[in-house]
Amino acid sequence: MSEQSSVRLDGQGTAAEAVSDEVARSEEASILLDGQKVPFSEGQTIMDAAMAAGTYIPHLCHNPEFKPHGSCRVCTVTVNGRTAAACTMPAQNDQVVETSTEALQTERRRLLQMLFVEGNHVCPACEASGNCQLQAVAYYVGMLSPHYNHFYPQRPVDASHPDFFIDFNRCILCELCVRASRDMDGKDLFAISGRGINSRLVVNSPSGRLGDTDFHTGDKAAHVCPVGAILFKHQGYDKPIGERLYDRQPISEVGDARAAEQGDQSNE
Amino acid sequence: MSSSDLGNFISRVTDQYSRDPLQLINVLREVQDRYSHVPSEAMPQVAAALGVSLGRVQGVVEYYSFFHTSPRGQYEILLSDSITDHMLGKQPLMDYLCERLGVSVGETRADGRVSVGNASCTGMCDQGPAGLVNGYTVTRLNKERVDEMVELIDAGKPLSEWPAAYFQVEDNIRREDALLGTALEDGAALRAVLDRGEEAVLGEIVRSGLRGLGGAGFKTGIKWSLCRETHSTERYVVCNADEGEPGTFKDRVLLNRDADRVFEGMTLCARVIGAQRGYLYLRSEYRYMLEALETVLQRRRAAELLGENILGVPGFSFDIEIHLGAGAYMCGEESALIESLEGKRGVARVRPPFPVTHGFVNKPTVVNNVETFVCAALIAERGGDWFAAMGTEQSKGTKLLSVSGDCARPGIYEYPFGVTMRQVLADCGADNALAVQVAGAAGHCFPESEFDRRIAYEDVATGGSFMVFNRDRDMLDMARNFAHFFAYESCGFCTPCRVGTSLMKNLMDKVYAGHGTEADLEEMRNLGSVMQETSQCGLGSTAPNAILDTLDKFSDVYQRRLKSTAFEPAFDLDGALEEARQLTGREDSAAHL
Amino acid sequence: MSEKAKVATASLAGCFGCHMSLLDIDERLLDLIQVVEFDRMPLTDIKRVGRCDVGIIEGGVANAENVEVLRDFREHCKVLVAMGACAINGGIPAMRNQFELADCLTEAYVDGVGVDNPMIPNDPEIPLLLNKVHPIHEVVNVDYFLPGCPPAADAIWTFLNELLTGQPIALPYTQIHYD
């Protein structure tokens, strides 16, 4: 352990300091997550700690490569009896966190149902089906129907780009593409407009079309959409039903679609 | 509008705002004022001039209610949609106005002369029905006044030539206590802090037990200390005058009557925490006060109470800028307010971190309500004990209540904390009260059996809204009005509030129209609970309050509208065939359901 | 079970895919008819649904006739099941909700390719279209939802088995999917 921590020193502080720090942390800093002691380090959220420990907390707008956002609320847990979003809540020593209670699963199911009726999700006609995180989380929380009354908003599909299309019907406003394009690609190609139920994703070009931007396969933003809203044109339905990411195993076991995709690529 | 005209205008305006991206909302307001909308050609030009993305400009334009993407009439009339304005006869008046003008709600007349619409509560609940004409408040509307206005509009008379009486706003102060009744000489609080030192005055604030009077009740002393202790070379003081909570209008009265004391409190805070700059975030609906407030600031600068070297003390420099909102209840929430100050969409930030450490431009910032700053100024001069002697154990001092609705004397009532609702009702002349809605749309509803409860953080907390409903009222009208309000004002950031408020609104409309069932009520309870438990900010978590309260305490107003059936369709089945009937010209029996 | 459970099925705005999947339970159909008697169903030629224990609906609600059939089922069936994506959220037919009804009809009967007698049909025999396609739970109360496009034969089998033997419905993970 102490060796490991001295390896991690990048010229800040002395090895002795780091070691004693580490010891102090491992002694003190842990949360109780569904009854299990889960350690965390300074600055981590409950989600970070849970992910590091391999405990699944459902999430949609969270992607560990990005700053927590806190908009989908699917990661809601109870912290010392009060609800909070796990992805934005800093971990604090001795917090009692619950995530797998029936009450929370019910709340999450309702949030998922809201997301389904808010857009137009026709899974049988969607290339992302089987690899879609919205679907997978919905399976995880036992959603059998969208339950609420559908809004059936009229939203466009933008196919102007040679390599990508955006189907706004499926956008869940997680802002991952917004964040990726702004913070990682330095292009700022997406934004949220409108308000309330009329909130919507817009493309940052005078025509409002993706084809009039320099959006590119190499962009991080091209690889973060957790659902079937931003899709690569030249592929789709490439894995038969039964072999897709979430066909056999729940998301709690196989993880996020985009993370799995990256894993695939690095294996190649 | 020629394109070169637009281009010149935008470059002039953006220059005037030093091409500062933080000024985006101000720039857009100038464009909106001049062209009655923000033309789509204007957006890329504004974006380029301020160095922000087009998406950001579009996002802001489409977020705020008072920005439009299509032209409005030369006169834009908005009537306040607050339940209290409705109780004063808003709807028939709106119908009459539309009929007289020959235009429908939400539309612009074909000749481009006039458009009519709704606005969320304009803060004139004690003198409604009220509205805004080209952004300027008009009060006490009635049929005669509408007739006159229609004539003025048809004659094309500029607003400056309209009778001043239309724009008259009364303070209606009905009961004074320590805050309204204690005089404070200009500069007295500042002299106190200069004499006694910041630590000592901060100690007095802590000792006073003062809690934020905007509604949440956070201890002001702690807030100021946290900000003061956060390491930074730059700090900010922000006064929250967004006052968007339906039924609240006390900040408007304080700013009209007591602006000096508000600015004094802000300057005091600046001295205590070490800030050089302050902002008054003034809701756009109070724009009519802007000039007067600027004059006060000017006078204070001249009197060395603001600006460089205040009261001649080297290094004591602080100035205040007034920032107008653009129509968003959400911007009363402190982190959304800061986003708006930065020229962005008014969306709540992830907290922690809190504004005291990461506020305006990410610097430590104190955000307090108007009333809180006035109290702080008084405490600096009079001492914490003076303040702590009033009120209750956990709620020291006094509270301004904005009383409206069914009572003989609506207006501002100041009481020491701990006053019972029954006392307030007696004082305002509400002798037939069925219920009181305290703390606005986000607050709670109390039937007569609870009138002995007290206004205090340990019992019934409020930012000051106190709406009275008499026995002739239907509480469902209130709950439904609030459901519409929240669906309209939800910022849309998080799922439970963005979708939940709209689902709730639709269910309320269904019940109201007599198509609801017990199952729909159960649905509302469930939705309410998800919204309360999972929303990101106070807007979403309080949005179901009034519905849950009325379901609980006034269940008969729901029950008497319910169908006896177990289930009713989500939509009007026969109505859903109307389009097809029209297209086919069919009227046979199979053409109906 | 002394008496056989009566089961009825109908396809509203669907493609009969769910019914095909139901038939896909293959030889287990023989087990099924030991315990089940079919009432109205596309195979039986019974026109109107009688008193039933279970009604199973495929497809969403797109026209006036769909509404009538659905109401009839709800009235006559103790338990009503929404089977498949279209019954549950409108599915593929609901993709027309993106367009105005007038545009859909004009495209199909007036402006469309190869239309030789352009007019929107108005024969009283033809059910009138609703302005939007809806899932069945927006029109009647629904007791169970069996997702899938179509639900796999195994899922239908598990579901019916559990339902008819009074067990709680618990489909394994691999039998729940929305496509």
Ligand SMILES: Cc1cc2nc3c(=O)[nH]c(=O)nc-3n(C[C@H](O)[C@H](O)[C@H](O)COP(=O)(O)O)c2cc1C
């Ligand atoms: C949706 C929402 C709207 C709010 N509106 C106001 C407001 O109009 N004025 C106000 O002072 N506080 C408002 N608040 C509370 C502020 O977030 C904040 O608590 C307050 O400005 C702090 O000042 P105080 O401590 O002096 O009360 C609002 C909060 C929420 C969640």
Ligand code: SF4
């Ligand atoms: S995005 Fe996901 S949930 Fe939506 S239609 Fe596609 S597969 Fe279904």
Ligand code: SF4
């Ligand atoms: S397009 Fe995808 S990544 Fe972007 S906001 Fe919508 S759901 Fe999120």
Ligand code: SF4
């Ligand atoms: S609760 Fe409502 S207002 Fe608050 S962040 Fe969520 S959507 Fe926005």
Ligand code: FES
């Ligand atoms: S994952 Fe936490 S709010 Fe979306």
